[in-house]
Amino acid sequence: MSKLSVALIQQTAFGDYQTVTTATCASIRQAALVGAQLVVLQELHTGPYFCQTEETGQFDRAETIPGPSTELFGRLAAELSIVLVTSLFERRAPGLYHNTAVVFERDGSIAGTYRKMHIPDDPGFYEKFYFTPGDLGFTPITTSVGTLGVLVCWDQWYPEAARLMALAGADLLIYPTAIGWDPADDDAEKQRQREAWITVQRGHAIANGLPLIAVNRVGFEASPDPRAQGIQFWGNSFVAGPQGEFLAQGSCDREEVLLVDIDRGRSEEVRRIWPFLRDRRIDTYQGLTRRFLD
Numbered sequence: 001m002s003k004l005s006v007a008l009i010q011q012t013a014f015g016d017y018q019t020v021t022t023a024t025c026a027s028i029r030q031a032a033l034v035g036a037q038l039v040v041l042q043e044l045h046t047g048p049y050f051c052q053t054e055e056t057g058q059f060d061r062a063e064t065i066p067g068p069s070t071e072l073f074g075r076l077a078a079e080l081s082i083v084l085v086t087s088l089f090e091r092r093a094p095g096l097y098h099n100t101a102v103v104f105e106r107d108g109s110i111a112g113t114y115r116k117m118h119i120p121d122d123p124g125f126y127e128k129f130y131f132t133p134g135d136l137g138f139t140p141i142t143t144s145v146g147t148l149g150v151l152v153c154w155d156q157w158y159p160e161a162a163r164l165m166a167l168a169g170a171d172l173l174i175y176p177t178a179i180g181w182d183p184a185d186d187d188a189e190k191q192r193q194r195e196a197w198i199t200v201q202r203g204h205a206i207a208n209g210l211p212l213i214a215v216n217r218v219g220f221e222a223s224p225d226p227r228a229q230g231i232q233f234w235g236n237s238f239v240a241g242p243q244g245e246f247l248a249q250g251s252c253d254r255e256e257v258l259l260v261d262i263d264r265g266r267s268e269e270v271r272r273i274w275p276f277l278r279d280r281r282i283d284t285y286q287g288l289t290r291r292f293l294d
Helices: 017-033 056-061 068-080 153-157 159-167 187-208 266-273
Strands: 003-010 038-041 083-093 096-104 110-115 141-143 146-150 172-177 212-216 218-221 231-234 238-240 246-249 256-263
Touching: 003 017, 003 212, 003 238, 017 038, 017 068, 017 256, 038 172, 038 212, 068 083, 068 096, 083 146, 083 172, 096 146, 110 141, 146 159, 153 159, 153 172, 153 187, 159 172, 159 187, 172 187, 187 212, 187 238, 238 256, 246 256
Parallel strands: 003 038, 038 083, 146 172, 172 212
Antiparallel strands: 003 256, 083 096, 096 110, 141 146, 212 238, 218 231, 238 246
């Protein structure tokens, strides 16, 4: 099976858990109806992006794995016979929480999990307050549609993460994401940020000879802090091929289900003409394990 039909669910996440997940499940059903075999959701898709402020009450949003969301999405994956990539706020133990991607197999079972490794701490993105860095490593998840190199949002800026997933046998790189603009930024700065986000990920696809899927939130979400500007999530979910070519790209301002066919045989073809893995100088990279070379 050379062709893989993939759906990206780009959506807003306003409202309570029931409202948001109902809308998400409807989009997943829509994707399956038009033939999607693999469906990928955005980061923390069960509700609003709560990391704009540091509030202990937000920990009530977290849930165990297995738990209510894994039961809901596992049941839906089995009903539709799809592989489904989700993103949840995991309560591992009292005081110990993760930003965790959960992948479901066609039968609804959990194929694997990935805990976000790189955790940001910036105005409006106070994730270090909520999430413990992942401890599962950069380990791809084996499914019936391929071996998935699932990473999460801030991980997408780090070529090391993508490379390690590729070296471990990933067939695809997948990034559930929640990234957007500070509304106070001018248009030129907004464009630079969005283009940097797209460009660095296309670079990961090229450097590793792999297709890449990035699914981002869309729409404005006000901050609970009345002094803050809120975040305008810029959407632009996309799929790039193993030479960085765009296979699909979403809008910056609306919800949508993007469906695209990925030719899984192209990675082999591209790696034969651009054998980057062959020519790596692994005998000279010791400095990469140091914080800074001083």
